[in-house]
Amino acid sequence: MLRTVPVPDQRLVDDYLEPAGEEAVERLRTAAEPLKGSRIIHVSSTSFGGGVAELLPTQVALLQDLGIDVSWQLMDGSEEFFTVTKLVHNALQGAGIPWAESMEQTYLDRVASNAARFEDPADFVFVHDPQPLAMLSFLEEWGRRTGKWVWRCHIDLSHPMEQVWSFFGIHAERYDAAVFTMEDFIRPGVWKRIAVIPPSIDPLSPKNVWLEHESVWEILNAYGIDPQRPLVTQVSRFDPWKDPLGVIDAYQLSKERVPDQQLILVGSMAHDDPEAWHYLEQAQEHRREDPDVHILTNLQDVGPVAVNAFQRASTIVLQKSIREGFGLTVAEGMWKERPVIAGNAGGLRLQIEDGTSGFLVDSVEDCADRIAALLLDRDLRATMGHAARERVRERFLSIRELTEYLELLNEL
Numbered sequence: 001m002l003r004t005v006p007v008p009d010q011r012l013v014d015d016y017l018e019p020a021g022e023e024a025v026e027r028l029r030t031a032a033e034p035l036k037g038s039r040i041i042h043v044s045s046t047s048f049g050g051g052v053a054e055l056l057p058t059q060v061a062l063l064q065d066l067g068i069d070v071s072w073q074l075m076d077g078s079e080e081f082f083t084v085t086k087l088v089h090n091a092l093q094g095a096g097i098p099w100a101e102s103m104e105q106t107y108l109d110r111v112a113s114n115a116a117r118f119e120d121p122a123d124f125v126f127v128h129d130p131q132p133l134a135m136l137s138f139l140e141e142w143g144r145r146t147g148k149w150v151w152r153c154h155i156d157l158s159h160p161m162e163q164v165w166s167f168f169g170i171h172a173e174r175y176d177a178a179v180f181t182m183e184d185f186i187r188p189g190v191w192k193r194i195a196v197i198p199p200s201i202d203p204l205s206p207k208n209v210w211l212e213h214e215s216v217w218e219i220l221n222a223y224g225i226d227p228q229r230p231l232v233t234q235v236s237r238f239d240p241w242k243d244p245l246g247v248i249d250a251y252q253l254s255k256e257r258v259p260d261q262q263l264i265l266v267g268s269m270a271h272d273d274p275e276a277w278h279y280l281e282q283a284q285e286h287r288r289e290d291p292d293v294h295i296l297t298n299l300q301d302v303g304p305v306a307v308n309a310f311q312r313a314s315t316i317v318l319q320k321s322i323r324e325g326f327g328l329t330v331a332e333g334m335w336k337e338r339p340v341i342a343g344n345a346g347g348l349r350l351q352i353e354d355g356t357s358g359f360l361v362d363s364v365e366d367c368a369d370r371i372a373a374l375l376l377d378r379d380l381r382a383t384m385g386h387a388a389r390e391r392v393r394e395r396f397l398s399i400r401e402l403t404e405y406l407e408l409l410n411e412l
């Protein structure tokens with residue numbers, strides 16, 4: 001057996017009537033009806049960090065409430081395997097990497113041993129990302145495939161490194177369907193069926209649920225942030241694609257016009273990610289000892305509730321990415337009725353309609369202009385924040401995403 005991830009949070013579909021609306025909940029129940037009693041398995045390579053770990057607990061809990069038998073199982077990796085799959089991840093998003101037959105072997109050996117432990121007959125299997133992708137090929141080879149298989153590709157597959165894709169594509173084409181975040185990310189060819197289903201946020205999770213003003217203030221005070229002065233926040237890994245240095249530059253530029261603003265950069269640090277430590281240090285140097293720039297990480301105990309408080313307390317939420325798959329932080333900020341300024345890239349474009357439910361920016365200067373304009377215009381902030389929340393309510397809540405998955409399963 002593969003390891004099963006326990007899903008501690010209870011979620012009832014009816015709890016979503018208020019945030020998502022009756023119609024959305026009804027559509028979910030209709031989609032779930034024909035699937036009652038069927039068995040769904042999600043397979044991923046990690047239960048911690050990243051979008052998949054953020055999304056699946058809610059999905060699993062809701063499916064259980066809908067009378068669908070669901071489990072989330074983890075494949076077992078190894079350091080060598082994850083080194084290969086991290087390179088694969090980059091290569092499939094278009095980077096050039098050194099690719100060798102020995103890497104294919106490392107990948108296949110590990111996936112085969114996981115496939116051998118996959119003993120559960122299921123009606124539907126969702127496989128997330130490239131790490132467990134080839135499991136289906138082994139099961140087919142051994143005559144042990146049951147049910148319909150869906151590959152959920154969370155990355156931008158539009159321009160993969162050809163040599164790496166020629167290896168992975170063979171495994172992908174066996175799937176009954178592939179799901180992408182947006183049209184632009186689809187690699188043409190090979191697919192029996194394609195669905196475009198953007199990710200979502202859970203309005204009832206500790207990161208997004210309503211917090212009283214007193215709790216928000218307490219948390220800000222605990223981190224030495226002044227709740228009475230304007231606050232600009234970016235929550236993201238310390239990664240060059242998230243452009244933390246560009247965020248500091250934009251803040252500094254706009255500070256010439258709005259001097260009392262503060263900036264928070266929150267990022268979680270994994271002990272096995274030396275790159276992140278390097279970029280964290282760079283950001284620390286870049287702030288030039290400005291006491292109004294707060295750089296915080298999980299090492300200071302910044303968990304989901306603190307992130308929630310920072311986003312809620314922010315006058316503006318930023319996500320100045322240069323490249324981005326989806327960017328859950330944007331939906332998180334929008335749901336909290338914050339005006340969000342985001343890089344004009346990938347899934348950020350899907351979420352924000354520029355000028356209405358937020359701003360999309362192409363440069364540091366552009367970003368600084370938007371920061372200053374929003375900080376100086378309370379009405380604009382209110383109108384934009386309101387439009388942002390409604391946009392998330394309509395398109396980016398977990399109920400909608402789950403419904404679209406179930407509708408796909410019904411078609412299959």
Ligand code: UDP
Pocket residue numbers: 050051054207235236237266267268269297298302303304307326327328329330332
């Ligand atoms: N996040 C967090 N603490 C941090 C950094 C990120 O809780 O210090 C969360 C963030 O709120 C979001 C997720 O991690 O829910 C990151 O997802 P996103 O799609 O924005 O970016 P990714 O890291 O997947 O590229």
